[in-house]
Amino acid sequence: MKTHSAAAFTKAFDRITQSHYIQEAVVLIEDSQGNYSWSRGYGGRDIDSPLLMASIGKLFTTTCILALQERGQLSLNDRLAMYIDDQLLSGLHVYQGREYTSKLTVSDLLFQASGLPDIFEESKNATNARAIQQDFSYDLDDMIRWTKQLKPHFAPGTKGKAHYADINFDLLGAVIEKVNGTTIADAYEEFIYRPLKLTSTYLPLSVDDHIPSICYKEQRLNLPLFVCSCRASGGTITTARELMIFLKAFFGGKLFNSAVMHTLAQYNRLQLTMGPIRYGGGYMRIGLQTLLTAFRGSGELLGHSGTSGSFAFYYPKKEIFFVGDLNQLAKPSWPIRFVMQLAMKA
Structure with missing residues (x-):
């Protein structure tokens, strides 16, 4: 780590x-050897304050899928129809007049390669904008019904294609x-919380659970119904301290055979609205040699971000981990x- 990194980190955080958009924030940076740790909080937040993981929770779902595969209980090549009722799924993926639903695999979902549309960005009925106006709940049946009203973007598994959609991970759940x-x-408890001894990380099950x-x-929004509905695609609550423990375990082989x-390192570029993000098997890849860095960066970031402002990324080139939350839906x-x-700056 550069000797001036701490000052540079502080400057960037400040x-x-x-x-004026940021009312509260937290960041924690550590190296893989445990020799370096730097954190900052703002607006009353610190590394033990509860935060909504949002889509970082997809890494939890990925962990469970990989752990079950390691046990021999499923394969990434398994068809989705092996696990979910055909009648419920029928008509989910109809592309250019042909039904592809029966061809959807666990791998298609994990790699965001199903071609299914994202109802939260593409539907007028159930979008992130609706949640901002009014808290509401939904379940998997709702997700499937809403998705059937939209057109898929490509046939499942089309080479070089990926399209980010929450329903992929709700189906994996x-x-x-x-x-x-x-x-x-309970699966998160078995495969993640218990092995890592996480005590402040949980998936809220009712509006009575604490939801930041x-x-x-x-505006400051309270969306307990919506958060409780997100489940496998991003409803988990954690802290920066425990998120760091998980992220190191995820990329360090402590939860499944590394x-x-x-x-999983087969990345395809996502839709234009996702910027420079490519998606692999359950996580994002962001190259640092892009227009956003004036092509001065090198290496890549691996991990996930959440639409609520959360982030959890590993920088292999420097063996550094970044976790935290800016808590701002608008950005x-x-x-x-x-x-x-x-x-x-590292």
Whole structure:
């Protein structure tokens, strides 16, 4: 780590928290050897404050899928129809007049290569904008019904194609529950919380569970129904301290055999609205030699961000981990830009 990195990190954090959009924030940076740890909080937040993981929770779902595969209880090549009722799925993926639903595999979902549309960005009925206006709940049946009203973007597994959609991971959650014979919350407990001794990380099951508020511009939103509905695609609550423990374990082979990672490192560019992000097997890849860094960066970031402002990324070139939260729905690209800046200064 550069001797001036701490000062550079502080400058970058102070700059982003000076925005009137950011009401609270936290960041934690550590190296893989445990020799370096730096953190900052803003607006009353620190590394033990609860935060909504949002789509970082997809890494939890990925962990469960890989652990079950390691046990021999499923294969990434398994058809989705092996685990979810045909009648419920029928008509989910109809592309150019041909039904592809029966061809959807666990791998298609994990790699965001199903071609299914994202109802939260593409549907007028159930979008992130609706959640900002009014808290509401939904379940997998709703997700499937809403998705059937939209057109897929390509046939499943089309080479070089990926399209980010939450339903991919909601369906994976249903697969995990079927295979493991438990709820997704219990699966997280079995495969993640217990092995890592996480005590402040949980998937809220009811509005009575503590669910942090989410900021949208100057508003502070309470969305317990919506967060409880996200489940396998991003409803988990954690802290920066415990998120760091998980992220190191995910990329360090403590939750599943790390030998599988090479099969996950097959990245395809996502839709234009996702910027420089490519998606592999359950996680994002962001190259640092891009227009956003004036092509001065090198290496890549691996991990995930959340639309609420959360982030969890590993920078293999420097063996550094970045986790935290900016808690701002109105600026979903900010956490990625922020981590890219931090990596450039490391």
